[in-house]
Amino acid sequence: MQQEPTISLFDNKTGQKKDLKIEEYVQGVVAAEMDTKWPVNALAAQAILARTFTMENVKSGRVKQLHGTDVSTSVEESQAYNPDKINDNVRKAVEATRGEVVTHRGNYIRAWFSACDGGVSATAEEGLDFTKEPTPYIKGGVKDGCLSITEPKNKAWEARIPVDQVRAAVKEKAGQDTGPITTAAIVKKGPSGRAEQIKIGQATLSGPSLRLALDSEKVRSMLLSDIKVEGGQLVLTGKGFGHGVGMCQWGARLMAEQGKSPEDIIDFYFKDIAIEKQWK
Known part of the structure; x- marks a missing residue:
């Protein structure tokens, strides 16, 4: 098991760079990507995906080529990031899943999610026009009942x-x-x-x-x-909002309200995966 990584972050607004622990960064991502008043287990599922996305992004070196850092605050380049929105709910969710990432055959998955899949999830090909590499771990056509609670x-x-x-x-x-x-x-x-x-x-x-x-x-x-x-x-x-690939946030909220664990939620939307704890 490795030590918790420290990563470098480029702030696209200010042009400044800073180093921070990955768990601290993940808190800022979760706070930006999901309503912080939502159930902790939904936020925790989001945290697992945010952490996975980060590790995959760092490994690929995509942002390194642009800014010389591991990640940035741009949604196009990395993920949304807003540390001002971090609250106790978010801290609990990130701490509860500390070090947890999703892998498929030993590699980080592309940890996609969208707001509301309209009640049925998409394949990467149809939802994102993604054909660069196979994504056998994406479950398309999953019916999650999210329309029963979404806006x-x-x-x-x-x-x-x-x-x-x-x-x-x-x-x-x-x-x-x-x-x-x-x-x-x-x-x-x-x-x-x-x-x-x-x-x-x-x-x-x-x-x-x-x-x-x-x-x-x-x-x-x-x-x-x-x-x-x-x-x-x-x-x-x-109907729906977003590309529909991977985890549906409203579906995650529904499952969390039904008492499902963060890991259950991830397993519902992805297949042939392992959820690994990579640092203590």
Whole structure:
């Protein structure tokens, strides 16, 4: 068993670098990524994933190349980080799972999570367009009942975006020209029913890339019930919030309320994994 690692953190806002113990860093990540008033076991499951994500990120050296540090405060480069939000709940959750990480055949997994998977989890391919390497430890198609407790805007949402805006966004972000947009359709659905390929005008692009192009706060997921063009707008209706891969935070909250342990929650969303304690 190793000593608790010390890692270096780049603050993207101030440009400053500092060293801190990994458990202290994980507290700041959990506080930023999940509501700190939620049950301790949900926060603890988040802590296991945050710790795993950190170790995988450090090992890969992705942030080292950018800033010369192990991690950064950027969500795109690392994870959200907000030490100001740390409370006793968060401290308990991190302490209860101290040193715990998730591995698959001895390697750190990609510890994905999203806010609300709309009641059914996604594979990495359909949810994130991720094909760089196999992710056999991701359970797609898991039904978790999260819609029973999540907020209304995650149960059903509608996004209306003017077609000119859609055309410009797809051109800029996905490098494709749709031409004048009069039609839109789902070409291919993934195993969980998410839109994996979508045709907008003359362009066909992946669901995840369309969502990112159009603003992922507005187009809340790719678990779509409908997509159409009406009145000069692209209209999408769906449920869920986020990519849906890995742990669903609302599902984790539901399971924690039902008395499930942090490890039970992780096991529910991932398969063929080990939860290892790597330092005392």
